[in-house]
Amino acid sequence: MEHCNARRNFLRTAGTAGLLTLPIGRAISGVSLLAAIDIDPEAARIIGRSFLEAYPEEWNTRRLLTSVAHVDAFNVNVLIQRDFAAGRTVSVDGWVLSQTEARLCAAAMGRGHRREINP
Amino acid sequence: MIIDSHDLPNGHRIEADLVIVGTGPAGVTIANEFAGSGTRVAVLEAGGLVPTEESMDVYRADNVGWPGSNPAGVRARYLGGTSNLWTGHCRPLERVDMEERPGIPHGGWPITLEELDPFYARAHAVCQLGPYDFDVNSWTQRSGLEPLDLDPALIETKLSQQSNPTRFGAVYRPMLESAPNIEVYLNANVLELDSTGDGAHVNAARIATYQGTELSATADTFVLACGGMENPRLLLNSNNLANGNDMVGRFFAGHFYTASCSLLLGRNEIAPPLYLLPAVPAEKLGIPDPAPVRLRGYFCLPEGLMREEQLVNMNVEIYPIDPWADNGKARQSWDLVREQPSAFLGVEILPRHLRRVLRDLWRLPGHDDPVEDFGHDVARQPNTTGMYALQTYVEQLPNPQSRIRLGRSRDAFGKRRLQVDLQFSGAEAASLRRLYEILASAFGKANFGRVRVELPRDAVQIRGGGATHHHSSTRMHEDPRLGVVNRDCRCHEVSNLYIAGSSVFTRAGVWNPTLTIVALALRLSDHLREYFDGTLQRAA
Numbered sequence A: 001m002e003h004c005n006a007r008r009n010f011l012r013t014a015g016t017a018g019l020l021t022l023p024i025g026r027a028i029s030g031v032s033l034l035a036a037i038d039i040d041p042e043a044a045r046i047i048g049r050s051f052l053e054a055y056p057e058e059w060n061t062r063r064l065l066t067s068v069a070h071v072d073a074f075n076v077n078v079l080i081q082r083d084f085a086a087g088r089t090v091s092v093d094g095w096v097l098s099q100t101e102a103r104l105c106a107a108a109m110g111r112g113h114r115r116e117i118n119p
Numbered sequence B: 001m002i003i004d005s006h007d008l009p010n011g012h013r014i015e016a017d018l019v020i021v022g023t024g025p026a027g028v029t030i031a032n033e034f035a036g037s038g039t040r041v042a043v044l045e046a047g048g049l050v051p052t053e054e055s056m057d058v059y060r061a062d063n064v065g066w067p068g069s070n071p072a073g074v075r076a077r078y079l080g081g082t083s084n085l086w087t088g089h090c091r092p093l094e095r096v097d098m099e100e101r102p103g104i105p106h107g108g109w110p111i112t113l114e115e116l117d118p119f120y121a122r123a124h125a126v127c128q129l130g131p132y133d134f135d136v137n138s139w140t141q142r143s144g145l146e147p148l149d150l151d152p153a154l155i156e157t158k159l160s161q162q163s164n165p166t167r168f169g170a171v172y173r174p175m176l177e178s179a180p181n182i183e184v185y186l187n188a189n190v191l192e193l194d195s196t197g198d199g200a201h202v203n204a205a206r207i208a209t210y211q212g213t214e215l216s217a218t219a220d221t222f223v224l225a226c227g228g229m230e231n232p233r234l235l236l237n238s239n240n241l242a243n244g245n246d247m248v249g250r251f252f253a254g255h256f257y258t259a260s261c262s263l264l265l266g267r268n269e270i271a272p273p274l275y276l277l278p279a280v281p282a283e284k285l286g287i288p289d290p291a292p293v294r295l296r297g298y299f300c301l302p303e304g305l306m307r308e309e310q311l312v313n314m315n316v317e318i319y320p321i322d323p324w325a326d327n328g329k330a331r332q333s334w335d336l337v338r339e340q341p342s343a344f345l346g347v348e349i350l351p352r353h354l355r356r357v358l359r360d361l362w363r364l365p366g367h368d369d370p371v372e373d374f375g376h377d378v379a380r381q382p383n384t385t386g387m388y389a390l391q392t393y394v395e396q397l398p399n400p401q402s403r404i405r406l407g408r409s410r411d412a413f414g415k416r417r418l419q420v421d422l423q424f425s426g427a428e429a430a431s432l433r434r435l436y437e438i439l440a441s442a443f444g445k446a447n448f449g450r451v452r453v454e455l456p457r458d459a460v461q462i463r464g465g466g467a468t469h470h471h472s473s474t475r476m477h478e479d480p481r482l483g484v485v486n487r488d489c490r491c492h493e494v495s496n497l498y499i500a501g502s503s504v505f506t507r508a509g510v511w512n513p514t515l516t517i518v519a520l521a522l523r524l525s526d527h528l529r530e531y532f533d534g535t536l537q538r539a540a
């Protein structure tokens, strides 16, 4: 159940632009992303890790950060919805997530954590 | 009049114009249509007024097919039949369930939905339902209950109505007792139908009671209404009656369900009550009946998409996954276990009901409002996790290899028991996987929650339960090589033998069968009344 609540916190945040207090692109470039956007850090780490394990081609840090650099609090919902409409989804531990939200999570994990998966 | 066959002398012969075997929804509906007519009707019921161990034992069968559940275990063998156990969810078939379409071999009914429509309208009254209307918009207007705004090209909301549920034995007992032309024989186990040497005409039904009395019934016309598994069993045990083409028992199917998918809602998202068994008060409907109408919304594929992608029909209900989410069901289980404990003798669902009751024992008192029963209070539970199980019912593809046949073991009357070999083709799992993809994308597009799929990618068989809706084992088809009965529900090979119940479904789609069973029983009654009225006129 804890596992599932952790994911829920993640999904709540990723799915609700109103909760994003800072544009994600900015957060990724320095500010503590997780605190800024109210993501349960543990949940984001689990999702990000599972995502990168399932999709190792996403591991490239530069590409990952570039892929979410244009995401901000105002367009995140639209981008996620567009992903679903276009079939740009990923399966993370069974969860069907939009590519954008999964990448955001992986990007938010921090370099150290990402290195644990693929040093 | 209701007669206990134990009171009749050995060798007694029952004479009637019409013999109906079975008093479930199918048999009772036909008897009701004949009440007060000039036709003498004998209704033969294997059980008594209450369930007994000796009657239930006759239903035991060996399961050699799908291990998910033993379909034989979920039936009741006494006055009212399995309507003593049913939950009451009703909805007509859809066009897509009746037409011949690519991807569903052997799937076309010889009758159309339009032909059934007037009988569905009448069946609503028989099943004590609300207005004959399943249109989501008109129910939204009446009740204010809104469907979720999903892309209609992907997912449609469809509705069912829930009967009280009508216990056919109890509700129609006054009619059975008082109709001057109807005699109901309880504890009358029909063992075999005696026919002419060529099997083209039934002469009599051979009957035995639990005390060893042997009786017989002769009539002009016979209707089997013994349920989706016993109809074929009786034919097979009657020297393979109506089975010249080895079709009796083939195409046997039962809906199955699985909850291999879940939905997680965000903090500000709530599941719309339309999907959580709301009761719509009668005053909102402007009808005099004080009973509320109980609805349920389902997430379903649009018919066009099913045709285009050659998918079987499926419906998705949501259930909160919550420590207390089951307590509406606990109440239902408690009522069933308390009121009719022996209904469950030999029935494999008893442990499930007891578990539910034990888990929520402290919540049972104080639930006096009948509307609170049958899961309705689930809707009012705070769902602390935001998680919902997406319980999915799946249509089974018509499959001649999925069948019931006679096994080696015998019942107390020396009659061979059934061997159940329920099989899936594998296409059902493929359809299910596709449905989950579509659901995930529809919810995602609406940015409403997220979906988790727990169905293994390579699954051919699906883990789940169900198979309580036994159907198609004596299916309707114009071609005697592909079906047992014709469009009038008369056996192709036997001139005076008709079959009522879901065993005649050519294919069942996904919706619960009883409303269609009753509609077909009304249609058969009209056919037989016309025949008997004609016979009476000729005699006059």
Ligand SMILES: Cc1cc2nc3c(=O)[nH]c(=O)nc-3n(C[C@H](O)[C@H](O)[C@H](O)COP(=O)(O)OP(=O)(O)OC[C@H]3O[C@@H](n4cnc5c(N)ncnc54)[C@H](O)[C@@H]3O)c2cc1C
Residues within 6 Å of the ligand: B021, B022, B023, B024, B025, B026, B027, B044, B045, B046, B047, B074, B075, B076, B077, B078, B079, B080, B081, B082, B083, B085, B086, B087, B088, B089, B090, B188, B189, B190, B191, B225, B226, B227, B228, B230, B234, B468, B469, B500, B501, B502, B512, B513, B514, B515, B517
């Ligand atoms: C737990 C459960 C929940 C269900 N919920 C729903 C639901 O929500 N909606 C829905 O549409 N359906 C539901 N169903 C299915 C529904 O109960 C059946 O579709 C319906 O009862 C079938 O009606 P029937 O008259 O064809 O057969 P039955 O109701 O099975 O009646 C057959 C009758 O024949 C008698 N009989 C059998 N053999 C002989 C014999 N040899 N001689 C004399 N008499 C005999 C039996 O005693 C019985 O009275 C449910 C079933 C179960 C088990």
